[in-house]
Amino acid sequence: MMETLTYLSEEWRDEAEKRLTTELPPERMNFVTSSMSNIYKNCPDGTDKFLFFRFDEGRFEELLVGEGVPPKAEFAITGDYDVFAQITRGELGAQKALMTLKLKLKGNMVKALKLASLADRLNKVLAKIPAEY
Amino acid sequence: MNQTAQPNDPYFIDFPDRIWKIQLEMARQSIDVYLGSRLRTLSWTTDAFFPWRSFIVIPREGLPTAFTFVIDAARAADDSWLDEDHVYGFAPMGGQDQIEQIADFIKDILPEGRGRIGVESGMSNYLPEGWLTHYEYQQYAAALDGCELVNAHTIIDRLALIKDEGTINRFREASRIVDMGHQAVYEAIRDGGYKGMTETEIAGIAGLAMRRAGSEWEWSFTGGNEIASGYRTGLAGGACTPASRRVIQAGEPLMVDIHAMFKLALGDHSHNYLIGPSTERQRWHAGNFVDIVKKTLEAYRAGITPSLLAEQMMGFAEDLGFADHMVPGFEHGIGMVGDEWRIGLNDGPFPYWTNPDHVYQENELVICAMQYACPEDAIGFRYENPILIHANHCEPLSQYPLGVEEI
Numbered sequence: 001m002m003e004t005l006t007y008l009s010e011e012w013r014d015e016a017e018k019r020l021t022t023e024l025p026p027e028r029m030n031f032v033t034s035s036m037s038n039i040y041k042n043c044p045d046g047t048d049k050f051l052f053f054r055f056d057e058g059r060f061e062e063l064l065v066g067e068g069v070p071p072k073a074e075f076a077i078t079g080d081y082d083v084f085a086q087i088t089r090g091e092l093g094a095q096k097a098l099m100t101l102k103l104k105l106k107g108n109m110v111k112a113l114k115l116a117s118l119a120d121r122l123n124k125v126l127a128k129i130p131a132e133y
Numbered sequence: 134m135n136q137t138a139q140p141n142d143p144y145f146i147d148f149p150d151r152i153w154k155i156q157l158e159m160a161r162q163s164i165d166v167y168l169g170s171r172l173r174t175l176s177w178t179t180d181a182f183f184p185w186r187s188f189i190v191i192p193r194e195g196l197p198t199a200f201t202f203v204i205d206a207a208r209a210a211d212d213s214w215l216d217e218d219h220v221y222g223f224a225p226m227g228g229q230d231q232i233e234q235i236a237d238f239i240k241d242i243l244p245e246g247r248g249r250i251g252v253e254s255g256m257s258n259y260l261p262e263g264w265l266t267h268y269e270y271q272q273y274a275a276a277l278d279g280c281e282l283v284n285a286h287t288i289i290d291r292l293a294l295i296k297d298e299g300t301i302n303r304f305r306e307a308s309r310i311v312d313m314g315h316q317a318v319y320e321a322i323r324d325g326g327y328k329g330m331t332e333t334e335i336a337g338i339a340g341l342a343m344r345r346a347g348s349e350w351e352w353s354f355t356g357g358n359e360i361a362s363g364y365r366t367g368l369a370g371g372a373c374t375p376a377s378r379r380v381i382q383a384g385e386p387l388m389v390d391i392h393a394m395f396k397l398a399l400g401d402h403s404h405n406y407l408i409g410p411s412t413e414r415q416r417w418h419a420g421n422f423v424d425i426v427k428k429t430l431e432a433y434r435a436g437i438t439p440s441l442l443a444e445q446m447m448g449f450a451e452d453l454g455f456a457d458h459m460v461p462g463f464e465h466g467i468g469m470v471g472d473e474w475r476i477g478l479n480d481g482p483f484p485y486w487t488n489p490d491h492v493y494q495e496n497e498l499v500i501c502a503m504q505y506a507c508p509e510d511a512i513g514f515r516y517e518n519p520i521l522i523h524a525n526h527c528e529p530l531s532q533y534p535l536g537v538e539e540i
Contacts, residue, residue: 078228097227104228106237108221110206 007085007131008040008049013065015129023125026058029118033057034111036119037070039078044133049081053122075107075115085133088126094119138214144306144396146299148180148214151292155191158288165248166239167191167285168273171263172471174253174289175199176397179220181213182349182470186263188235192242200235232269236276243280250277251285256485259474261354290478293468295496296521300469303398304498304519308530310346310393311400314358315533317342318389318404322540327381327408332360336376339391343400348393352470353401359390366405367513370460372504383408386415386512387540397469401500402531403515407539415512419537421455422505422514426535429463429501433493433520433527439464439476440489458513460504467500467519497522501529 005012035054043049050070054062064071083102086092095116097103105112139145155178159167169175169189176182178189178197185202187209196219201209203222210220221238223231240246252265252273265273274282296304321338322330336358340351351357356375363385365374374388381387385408393400405422407415428449432442443461450456466476466487476499481488493499501520506513514537520527 095226098229099226101227104233105226106228108218109203109224109226109229109234110210110217110220110222113203113222 002130004130004132007088007133008043008051008065010065012129012131013051013063016126017060017063019125019129020053020060020063020122024060024121028121029055029058029060031058032115032118034075034115035062035071035073036075036077037073038084039070039076040081040084041079043081073107075105075112077103077105079103087123088131089133090127094123142299143302144299146180146297146303148178151178152191152197154292155288156193158292159191159193159251159285162251162285162288163249164251164283164285164288165193165243167251167288168235168239168265169253169286169289170265170269171253171286171289172261173293173468174263174286174471176469176471177289177293179209179213179215180397181209181215181220182397183209186231188231190235190238190242198238200231200238203229232272232276236273239277239280245279246277247279249281249283251288252282253286253289254284255286255479257474259354261471262474263471287478293472294477295494296468296498297496300398301496301498301521303396304400304467304521305530307348307393307395307398307400308402308519308532309400310343310348310395311391311402311531312533313346314339314343314348314391314393315389315402315404318391319538322381322387322406322408327387327540328383330381331378332362332365332376332381333378335360335381335387335389336391339389343391343393346393347395348400349396350394351392352394352399353392354473358392359388359403361388361390361513361515362386362408364508364511366515367506367508367511369506369508370504371506371513372460372502372515381408384410384412386514386537388513388515390515390517394470399467399470399473399519400531401467401517401519402533403517404533405514405516405537407537409539411539414510418455418458418505418507418510418512419514421450421453421458422503422516423535423537424453425450425455425459425505426503426516429503429516430520430527430529433499433501433522435493435495435522435524438490438492439487443489455505458505458507460506463501463503464499465502467498493522495522495524501527 038051052064187201191197203224206222360376361374387406390403476487477491
């Protein structure tokens with residue numbers, strides 16, 4: 001059984017990258033080219049963190065975890081760490097979080113709608129990583 | 134993407150040039166961002182129809198970005214010359230409502246998030262005008278802390294006043310379509326065909342014919358195609374008659390005022406009938422009406438003003454003894470959809486009404502509009518036709534023969 005990793009740690013990032021690369025081939029990502037930053041406010045250690053994804057024609061190219069200002073992305077989703085954790089644990093839907101102002105999306109909403117199902121796929125892969133929040 | 138984006142297309146409009154001219158004027162007035170909200174502004178800058186509350190953000194340099202209800206943004210982008218990266222959708226989601234989304238977008242444009250923002254504030258008797266509401270103004274002022282909001286709609290009004298060739302050609306086509314609608318109505322009501330028909334049915338007959346000919350919409354907010362029969366044609370000052378379920382009757386007048394839209398250009402022409410048998414008194418009214426329409430069309434030209442024209446026409450009606458039946462106004466403004474009411478700029482004695490001393494210039498478009506009404510005789514007629522102002526005459530765009538036909 002796989003050990004539990006700390007959410008957003010370097011070990012968690014490595015595992016996430018491995019799973020996204022193997023479980024979401026370009027055709028599962030609709031050959032999309034895009035980038036997205038999740039910006040986590042009020043993390044348990046008192047910092048703000050980000051999780052940055054970049055896809056090129058559906059290929060998973062980049063996954064970064066860091067503190068402070070994230071790289072420029074087509075979409076930026078900002079919210080409290082706890083909210084993202086609830087979404088990753090499957091306790092809260094991303095859409096409901098957006099509609100109740102728990103998350104804020106910056107970027108072209110029309111394009112975001114086209115990518116909503118892909119974001120769900122991505123979240124489902126990440127949710128399966130045994131993690132400690 | 135829009136199919137008339139090629140310069141050799143007769144309906145081509147150089148939208149990037151329009152934006153560039155707006156930006157030149159913004160620079161002259163030290164405006165950093167123009168936040169348009171009027172339907173006429175959206176039409177004139179995007180070449181797309183925006184039926185929902187929408188906005189356009191024009192930076193000092195580069196392409197504008199339109200914002201509309203998310204369910205319609207992809208369609209609007211598809212119709213517009215702007216691509217999907219410049220038509221955003223807003224929705225009630227965190228960061229995506231129209232205030233926060235647009236305010237954030239503007240702040241990203243402005244150095245340090247500060248600057249002068251031109252907005253569109255005013256009033257109109259035209260309901261779908263789209264002025265910034267008091268609530269919106271307050272919300273944007275709060276969200277754009279450090280910015281100055283200034284009224285700037287005259288920039289668009291001035292630039293949109295004189296019509297370019299592509300716009301004029303679109304209006305010509307919209308009028309040709311309207312003429313086909315009138316022909317279809319005539320074919321339907323002649324030889325007793327009117328019997329049992331309602332005003333709404335006539336509106337539909339015209340609508341179908343015009344749609345078949347390429348019209349996108351019976352665009353008028355006054356109820357689409359306006360039809361009046363009998364006493365409804367002669368309601369005092371009654372220049373607005375959404376079609377009713379009234380059945381057309383023998384011995385009554387019938388007014389058919391129909392509207393087509395072609396690439397956001399607007400056709401608007403009224404034709405009038407007497408359903409036989411007609412009386413001499415009805416024919417006298419009809420003759421008066423045709424005479425004053427002819428006289429008015431002869432008078433329109435560059436250099437004339439609405440007040441001068443009204444004075445001349447009312448004098449003519451007085452001399453011939455029917456001034457009591459004339460509404461003393463002979464025009465309303467017209468432009469791409471959303472621009473229907475005021476003529477010229479907001480520079481008259483009554484704010485946001487037509488300046489009676491507005492001097493017409495070549496290549497202005499106006500709806501020549503007249504309402505003749507005699508409530509006592511339960512009779513009235515309406516004339517509307519887009520006319521293009523030339524140096525020494527006007528060009529009626531609808532070419533359906535003028536007259537009051539007896540059916």
